[in-house]
Amino acid sequence: MLRWLIALLIFANLLMFAVTRGAFGPLPAAGAREPHHLFLLQQVHPEALTTRALHPEEAFDQPRVGGPAPAANVQTSPLGQ
Numbered sequence: 001m002l003r004w005l006i007a008l009l010i011f012a013n014l015l016m017f018a019v020t021r022g023a024f025g026p027l028p029a030a031g032a033r034e035p036h037h038l039f040l041l042q043q044v045h046p047e048a049l050t051t052r053a054l055h056p057e058e059a060f061d062q063p064r065v066g067g068p069a070p071a072a073n074v075q076t077s078p079l080g081q
Helices: 002-020
Strands: none
Touching: none
């Protein structure tokens, strides 16, 4: 039983070696595509970005550095037995 398992693992390793070497053709990810690059019209232009200050009513979920932790908005009720 163990001989068959070892033979199967060796065969699987040889098969994967052949696949990575391109014996069955190029891998789909090996093409000239670069999907992480955006087209020119979709790129973010830093000169077009603007920032604005947050008003206190907009920043209710923003953490304050050095301040106390906000209380959690959790409703509790006793469990029925």
